[in-house]
Every structure is written in structure tokens, then in C-alpha cells.
Amino acid sequence: MTIVKNTLFSPIQLGDLALANRIIMAPLTRNRAGAGNVPQDINVEYYRQRASAGLIISEGSQISACGIGYPGTPGIHSEAQIAGWKRVTDAVHEQGGRIFIQLWHTGRISHSSLQPGHILPVAPSALKAAGKTLTLEGMQKFETPHALTLDEMPSLVADYATAAQNAKVAGFDGVEIHAANGYLLDQFLRDSTNRREDAYGGAIENRMRLLLEIVEATLAIWGKHRVGVRLSPENSFNDIKDSQPQQTFNAVAKTLSNYPLAYLHVLEGDMLTGERQLDYLELRNSFAGYYMANNGYDKASGNAAIEQNRADLVAFGKLFIANPDLPERFLKNLPLNTPDQATFYGGDEKGYTDYPNSSI
Numbered sequence: 001m002t003i004v005k006n007t008l009f010s011p012i013q014l015g016d017l018a019l020a021n022r023i024i025m026a027p028l029t030r031n032r033a034g035a036g037n038v039p040q041d042i043n044v045e046y047y048r049q050r051a052s053a054g055l056i057i058s059e060g061s062q063i064s065a066c067g068i069g070y071p072g073t074p075g076i077h078s079e080a081q082i083a084g085w086k087r088v089t090d091a092v093h094e095q096g097g098r099i100f101i102q103l104w105h106t107g108r109i110s111h112s113s114l115q116p117g118h119i120l121p122v123a124p125s126a127l128k129a130a131g132k133t134l135t136l137e138g139m140q141k142f143e144t145p146h147a148l149t150l151d152e153m154p155s156l157v158a159d160y161a162t163a164a165q166n167a168k169v170a171g172f173d174g175v176e177i178h179a180a181n182g183y184l185l186d187q188f189l190r191d192s193t194n195r196r197e198d199a200y201g202g203a204i205e206n207r208m209r210l211l212l213e214i215v216e217a218t219l220a221i222w223g224k225h226r227v228g229v230r231l232s233p234e235n236s237f238n239d240i241k242d243s244q245p246q247q248t249f250n251a252v253a254k255t256l257s258n259y260p261l262a263y264l265h266v267l268e269g270d271m272l273t274g275e276r277q278l279d280y281l282e283l284r285n286s287f288a289g290y291y292m293a294n295n296g297y298d299k300a301s302g303n304a305a306i307e308q309n310r311a312d313l314v315a316f317g318k319l320f321i322a323n324p325d326l327p328e329r330f331l332k333n334l335p336l337n338t339p340d341q342a343t344f345y346g347g348d349e350k351g352y353t354d355y356p357n358s359s360i
């Protein structure tokens with residue numbers, strides 16, 4: 001008997017959702033939402049162009065007005081935002097594509113000038129992030145956040161549930177919970193930012209409590225294999241770290257195995273330094289479901305990860321920014337466009353919807 005190995009081009013089922021390939025479009029902040037943080041025409045066109053991905057994971061989209069961290073990021077909490085996203089999901093589905101929305105709350109990586117009523121951003125503990133952040137008034141220093149109180153937790157979980165419900169109305173195929181990259185849920189998971197002494201702090205069982213409550217609340221709305229989770233165990237972006245990243249995230253992956261998730265999505269290594277110290281195979285083997293690898297993969301390394309069973313799916317970020325038809329280019333070994341860093345964040349069509357397809 002010949003054993004046929006899977007590649008990036010092998011179809012895969014997320015429960016009853018069929019993906020045409022394992023080439024996933026990573027969530028990418030592009031800061032081009034319209035007024036009211038509503039997806040607009042250029043956003044529809046951008047996602048439509050990339051519908052040949054096995055699955056698109058949308059850019060991070062704030063679950064509530066307080067979840068916002070940067071200008072121009074879309075939300076999924078107002079009627080207008082739901083209607084804007086519905087145009088995006090319709091366009092992707094018309095092309096035969098699949099799309100999840102990434103549910104985002106930035107926590108302390110925000111600024112009072114972006115918050116409703118100019119209140120302070122929230123976090124597990126009142127610890128200020130080092131450095132400055134982009135606001136509507138230019139770069140400003142991070143502020144000491146408001147430490148969430150125990151009685152504020154249920155409404156936060158309810159905001160995730162409402163956003164998950166809104167995502168259903170907007171026609172998405174599922175949701176990804178953003179628990180990575182130094183944003184709110186990661187601030188709870190890692191011990192440099194979580195110094196709580198209550199049921200949400202201390203041992204990792206407590207630090208993952210909020211994430212698990214949100215997983216349960218969103219699964220109750222979406223059902224099995226329609227909820228993914230994104231983690232970044234050793235990413236130092238946004239001034240965060242854990243004292244025992246391998247143990248911490250092995251434990252998170254093992255506990256998440258108790259839920260019928262679509263996948264576990266892992267940003268491997270450190271976005272800022274490129275260092276990669278954890279054993280990601282150990283993490284992958286701690287999780288019972290599909291593992292989506294991300295960060296710096298190309299066609300060769302992505303195929304190798306799948307063929308060697310180190311990943312089931314591979315998410316590509318910068319390559320999808322520059323190559324709307326990335327699966328076709330990979331399949332036919334066509335040359336790749338070069339991503340232009342200067343147009344990653346904010347702006348108009350330039351560097352967004354004007355990267356050429358290989359056929360033109």
C-alpha cells in the first residue's frame with residue numbers, strides 16, 4: 001500500500017466545512033476600515049481577491065467599542081459593521097471561498113483617546129506596556145490600564161458572545177478567538193502581564209479561565225469545529241512574556257483539546273527578533289485537534305510541515321498581502337510579488353487591492 005502524504009494542496013474538512021486547500025490567509029491588520037470602523041468597498045475587494053485561500057481569517061475585529069486598539073480597524077459590534085462585513089462574506093462566498101472573523105480585544109494595547117468616553121483601556125493588572133502606540137493624534141505613550149474587577153468579567157464574556165452572534169448574522173463561516181500577540185486574552189495567559197491573585201490569576205489553570213469561558217460562550221453559538229483559537233507563546237511584540245512558555249502553552253493546548261475547536265493557530269517564534277526557542281511539535285502534540293502553523297513559512301517549509309505531520313494547516317501573512325492568488329502561484333511555481341512594508345498599515349488601494357494576479 002502506498003501512503004499518500006498530504007501537502008498544502010490537500011483538501012481538509014473542519015467538521016462539515018470543506019476547505020479546498022491548507023493554504024490559509026493569516027489575520028492581518030490593515031487599518032483601512034471606513035467611518036464607524038465599518039468594512040467598506042476596498043475591504044470587500046481585498047478579501048474577494050484572496051478567496052482562493054483554503055480559509056481566510058479576517059483581520060482582528062474589535063468585539064466592542066472598548067476592544068479597539070488602533071485607528072481604522074473594523075469592529076463587529078454595530079449594525080453598520082455587521083452589514084459591511086456581510087458584503088465581504090458574500091463576495092468571498094461568491095468566489096467559493098471560506099472566511100472566519102478574528103475576534104479581538106486589545107486590552108492594554110490601546111489608548112484612552114481611542115476609547116468611548118476616553119476611559120482607560122482594561123487589562124488583567126494595572127501594568128503599563130513599555131513604549132508608544134499609534135492613535136488618531138499620532139504616537140502616544142501607553143497608559144496604566146484599569147485592572148478588570150471580578151464583577152466586570154461576565155459582561156466581557158457576554159461581549160464576545162454578542163460579537164460571535166453578530167459574526168453569524170454577517171455570514172462568516174466561523175470565528176477565531178485572538179489570544180495572541182500581547183492583546184487582552186494573551187495578557188491574561190502570560191505571567192508578565194497577569195499578576196492577579198483571584199480566580200483569573202496565579203496558576204495557568206486560572207490564567208486561562210477567561211479564554212475558556214470565551215471558548216465555551218462562542219462554541220455555544222457556533223457549534224463544533226467553527227471556533228479556532230490563536231496563540232503566540234514566545235512572541236515579545238507588545239511587551240509581554242511568560243516565565244515558562246513551553247509549560248504554560250502546552251497546558252493551554254492540552255486543556256483546549258477538551259473542546260471541539262476548528263483548529264489551534266500558533267504564531268511560532270518571536271515576530272520581533274525571529275527567535276524560535278520552543279518545541280512546537282511538543283505543543284502540537286499537546287493538542288488533540290488540527291494545528292495551524294504560522295510565521296515566516298513559505299511554500300517549501302509549509303509543505304514540509306504538512307508532509308512531516310508537524311502541522312495540518314499553514315497560515316501565510318505577508319505572502320497573501322502581496323499575492324492575492326497565492327495558492328495558484330504556489331501550485332504552478334510562479335514568481336511571487338514582493339510585499340511593500342510602507343503600505344501595510346493604513347492608506348488606500350495602493351499596496352492593498354492593486355497587487356497583480358499572476359494571470360494579468
Ligand code: PHB
Nearest residue numbers: 028029060178180181237
Ligand atoms: C500589528 O498591527 O502588527 C498586529 C496586529 C495584531 C496582531 C499582530 C500584529 O495580532
